Amino acid sequence: MSKRLVGLMLVALAASGLRAITLVARQSAGSAYTIVTASGRRPLPVRAMGGAEMVALDQLAQIFGFALREDTLAGSMNITATRQTVVLTPGQPAASVGGRVLSLSSAVLRDGRNWYVPVDFVPRVVGPATGQRIEIRPVSRTILVGDIRWPQVAVRLERQGASVRVSADVQPATPFRLTREGNTVVARFDATSLDLTLGGASVTDLVASVRADGVNVIIDLGPAASIVRPADDGAGGRFTVDVSPAPRPGQDAPPPDLNVGLKIVAIDAGHGGEEPGAKSAAGAMEKDVTLALARQLKAAIESRLGLRVVMTREGDDTVPLDRRTATINNSQSNVLISLHADAAFRPTVGGAEILTLSPSDYQRRLPPATAPALTVPVVGGGTRTIDVVPWDLAQLPHVAASTAFAASVERHLRERQVPMHPRAQDTLPLRLLAGANMPAILLETGFLTNADDAAALSGADRPAAIVDALIAALTDLRASMARGGGL
Ligand SMILES: [Zn+2]
Numbered sequence: 001m002s003k004r005l006v007g008l009m010l011v012a013l014a015a016s017g018l019r020a021i022t023l024v025a026r027q028s029a030g031s032a033y034t035i036v037t038a039s040g041r042r043p044l045p046v047r048a049m050g051g052a053e054m055v056a057l058d059q060l061a062q063i064f065g066f067a068l069r070e071d072t073l074a075g076s077m078n079i080t081a082t083r084q085t086v087v088l089t090p091g092q093p094a095a096s097v098g099g100r101v102l103s104l105s106s107a108v109l110r111d112g113r114n115w116y117v118p119v120d121f122v123p124r125v126v127g128p129a130t131g132q133r134i135e136i137r138p139v140s141r142t143i144l145v146g147d148i149r150w151p152q153v154a155v156r157l158e159r160q161g162a163s164v165r166v167s168a169d170v171q172p173a174t175p176f177r178l179t180r181e182g183n184t185v186v187a188r189f190d191a192t193s194l195d196l197t198l199g200g201a202s203v204t205d206l207v208a209s210v211r212a213d214g215v216n217v218i219i220d221l222g223p224a225a226s227i228v229r230p231a232d233d234g235a236g237g238r239f240t241v242d243v244s245p246a247p248r249p250g251q252d253a254p255p256p257d258l259n260v261g262l263k264i265v266a267i268d269a270g271h272g273g274e275e276p277g278a279k280s281a282a283g284a285m286e287k288d289v290t291l292a293l294a295r296q297l298k299a300a301i302e303s304r305l306g307l308r309v310v311m312t313r314e315g316d317d318t319v320p321l322d323r324r325t326a327t328i329n330n331s332q333s334n335v336l337i338s339l340h341a342d343a344a345f346r347p348t349v350g351g352a353e354i355l356t357l358s359p360s361d362y363q364r365r366l367p368p369a370t371a372p373a374l375t376v377p378v379v380g381g382g383t384r385t386i387d388v389v390p391w392d393l394a395q396l397p398h399v400a401a402s403t404a405f406a407a408s409v410e411r412h413l414r415e416r417q418v419p420m421h422p423r424a425q426d427t428l429p430l431r432l433l434a435g436a437n438m439p440a441i442l443l444e445t446g447f448l449t450n451a452d453d454a455a456a457l458s459g460a461d462r463p464a465a466i467v468d469a470l471i472a473a474l475t476d477l478r479a480s481m482a483r484g485g486g487l
Contacts, residue, residue: 033119033136035063036192037145044143049116052106057088057115064126068115077108077115081129088115095125102128139195149174149191153217154397155210156200163244164206166219169400173236185219185230185241199397206243237400262478264308265301266333268432269294270340273318278343278447280454287316289457290339293445297337297467304471305478325435329394335405335477336440337470338432341457343449350450351421352413352466354406355442357395357434358427394437401439408476409441412469418462419446419453443470 032043033055042063046053057077061068066081079086084098090110094103095117102124109116117125119136122143127134135144137152144150151174158165168187170176175190196212205224210217219241221228226246232239269290271277277286291313298309310331312324328336342353395402403425410424421444433440445466446453456462 031141033141033143035143035145036148036150038148044122046119047116049109050106053119054106054109054116055119055122057117060117060122060126064130066130079129081126083131084129086125086129088117090115093118095121097125097129137195139197140193142193149189150193150195151189151191152195152197153187153189153212154197154199154399155217156198156397157202157207157210159201160242163242164201166207166210166241166243167397168217168239169397170237170239171400175236176232176239178230178232178239178241180228180230183221183225185221185228187217187219187239189215189217191215197396199394206245262307262334262474262481264310264331264333265474266310266312266328266331266336266436266438267294267297267301268312268324268328268336268338270338272313272316275318278341278449280448280458281347281451282454282458284448284454284458286341286343286448289341289445289448291316293339293457293463293466296463297339297470300467300471301474305474307474307478321432322435324432329435329437333438334481335474336433336436336438338440338442340442340444341453342444342447344447345449347449347451349421350447350453351419351424352446353421353423353444354409354425355428355430355433355444356402356406356425356440357399357429358403395434395440398437398439402433402441405439405473405477406441408473409443409469412472413466415472416465416469418465418469421447 032045034041035044044055044059044063046055048054057068057079060066061079064081066079069078069080070076071078075090077088079088086098087096088108091107093105093107094101095108096102104118104124105120106118108118123134123136126132132146133144136142137144137150139152142150152171153168154171155166155168158167166185170189174194177188179186179188192215194212194215194217196210196217198210205222207225208220208222210219212218221243224245225243227242227244229242229244230239231241269287271287271290273287275287277290279285294311298311301307301309310327310333312327313319406425410420414420414424430442433442443466446457446462448454448457
C-alpha cells in the first residue's frame with residue numbers, strides 16, 4: 001500500500017533538507033498572486049487566515065465574472081458561473097460544483113459579509129465552473145488562466161570528470177532555441193514567461209551562474225569554460241550544455257566522461273518488518289511479495305545487465321522512508337524502482353500501476369502542522385487515512401525522465417501480458433519518490449485484495465514477467481543514457 005496524498009499536496013520549501021536548490025524569483029508566501037490570462041495580468045491579493053492562504057470571493061467574482069447570491073436561510077453561498085453553479089458552506093473544506101463535491105485544502109470562511117476561499121479554489125473550482133484550464137505556479141506565485149505557455153524549466157548542474165553538464169527539463173515541452181552568445185549560452189523560449197529551478201552541484205569556474213531573464217534561460221560561462229557543447233532533444237522537452245576546460249598541453253581532448261551511463265540501480269522493496277503493507281485474503285503480505293520480487297530483480301539485473309544494485313532492505317526489516325531515501329541518494333544510483341502491491345476495498349479492482357511525481361505535486365506549501373493525517377478517497381471506493389508528510393524538491397529536476405521511464409515500463413509490462421490497472425500510469429505526491437535525487441518510479445505490481453492478482457503475484461510466472469519487463473525497460477534506459485540523452 002503506498003502512502004497517497006490525493007487531496008492535499010505539500011512541499012515544505014523551507015525544510016532544512018533542501019540541498020543546493022535555489023529558487024529563482026521566488027516571492028514570499030502571503031504576497032499577492034498574479035493572474036495571467038491571454039489578455040494580460042492582474043494581481044490577486046491573498047490573506048493568511050488560520051494558517052491558510054485565502055482569497056476574497058467577491059474579488060474572484062469580479063475577475064472571473066460570476067454572480068454571487070447568498071442563501072440566508074441555508075447559510076450558504078451560491079455562485080453562478082458560465083458552466084456550473086457552485087455552492088459553498090462556511091466551515092466546509094469543500095465546494096459543490098454542479099452537484100459534485102470537490103475538496104479544498106482548507107475550509108471556506110465567512111467574516112461578516114465577506115467570504116474567503118483557499119487559493120486552490122481557483123484551479124479546482126473556478127477552473128471547471130468556468131470551463132477554463134487554470135494552473136497555479138507557486139514558485140512565481142502566478143495563476144495561469146487558459147492556454148498560456150509558461151514552462152517550468154528545471155536545471156541541474158552535474159560534475160562529469162573535468163567537465164560540467166548543465167541539463168534542463170522543460171515541463172510542459174515548449175519550443176526553444178539554444179544558441180551560444182559570447183560568454184553565455186541562451187535558451188530562448190517561445191512562451192509568455194517561464195519558471196526556473198536550479199539544483200545540483202556548484203561549479204563556478206565552468207558555469208558562473210544560470211538565470212532566467214524573461215523568456216530566456218541564460219547560462220553564464222565561467223572563466224575556465226573552453227569547450228561548450230549545447231544539445232537539445234528537438235521536441236522542446238530537454239536540453240544539455242556540456243562545458244569543459246581547455247585541454248591540458250599534451251592532451252587532444254578532455255578525458256572521456258566515465259560517469260555517463262546507467263551504472264547503479266536502486267531497488268526499494270516496499271514495507272517490511274513491522275509494516276506488512278497490504279494483505280491478501282489468503283494471507284499473503286505485501287512486504288513478502290515485494291522482497292521476493294526485489295531479490296529476483298536484483299539477481300536478474302546483476303546477471304543479465306551486469307549492473308550494480310543497491311537495495312533499501314535485504315530482509316524482513318522495518319526501514320523508515322527517510323532511511324530508504326538516504327540509502328538511495330548516497331548510493332549514487334542512476335534510477336530508483338520502488339516495488340509495492342496495492343489494496344482496494346472492492347475486490348474487483350486489480351492490475352499493475354506505475355506511479356511517478358508530477359510538477360503539480362509541488363504546488364502546495366502549507367506548513368505540515370496545519371495538515372495532520374488526512375482521509376482521502378481511494379480507487380475502488382472507500383477512504384484511506386494517510387500521513388501528511390513534508391518533502392523536498394530532490395525529484396523535481398527528474399520528473400520528465402521518471403515519466404519517460406514509467407512509460408517504458410508500462411509498454412514492456414503490456415507486451416508481457418501483465419494485467420494493468422485502468423489508470424496504468426498515475427502521479428501521486430509520494431514521499432519516497434519526492435526525496436529521490438534521480439529518475440524514480442513506484443510500481444504497484446497488482447492488488448493483493450484482488451484474488452487473481454494475489455494468486456499470480458504469489459506464483460512464479462507473474463513475478464518473472466514483471467522482472468523481465470523491468471530488465472527490458474532498464475536495457476532501453478541504458479542504451480539511451482549511453483547516447484548521452486538521459487532518458
Ligand atoms: Zn505499499
